[in-house]
Amino acid sequence: MWVLLFSWLTLRYLYYGSGHLQQINLGRDVISEFTRDHLHREVQRSQGRLDTRRMYDRTGRLTRKLTCKGMRGVVPETFIDREYAYSGQDELLKKRHSRQGVTDYFYDTTGRITACRNEA
Known part of the structure; x- marks a missing residue:
């Protein structure tokens, strides 16, 4: 196209x-x-000097998204690093962001989000 x-x-x-x-x-x-x-999930994306890598757990959930900047052949510098943690019910429990801090998520017994707390 x-x-x-x-x-x-x-x-x-x-x-x-x-x-x-x-x-x-x-x-x-x-x-x-x-x-x-092999499952056609995006694991790496390059855009100019930015390179983003995505990592998944065994169930296919995104566990880390790491964006680095630099030139090819040079040791990259971490630009943004995000990590995700999930419950056994596939609920997002925690998001750690290198620039925005940690966000915790809370759910009721039916799985609806009830609150979130950010510690920057």
């Missing part, structure tokens, strides 16, 4: 066999590139 932005510039979306987005190009430049695991 592509979109003509100007008479000389094309925005292209490249998909692989199963229909998942693999790359976005502007003209001849790669804007963003996506890597997926």
Whole structure:
């Protein structure tokens, strides 16, 4: 799929066999590139100097999202680090964000969220 932005510039979306987005190009430049695991979950995304990695637990829940900045071949610097913890009922219990602190979530017996607390 592509979109003509100007008479000389094309925005292209490249998909692989199963229909998942693999790359976005502007003209001849790669804007963003996506890597997926065998279950087609996004595990890595590059956008310029930013590189985001996603980690999942055995049940497929997102447990960590780490965004680093830097150039290829150079030790990356952590830009944003997020970690997630869940209950046995698949409820999000805690979110730790490197810039916004820790957020705890509380639920009633029916699984509805009743409160959240942020410690920045």
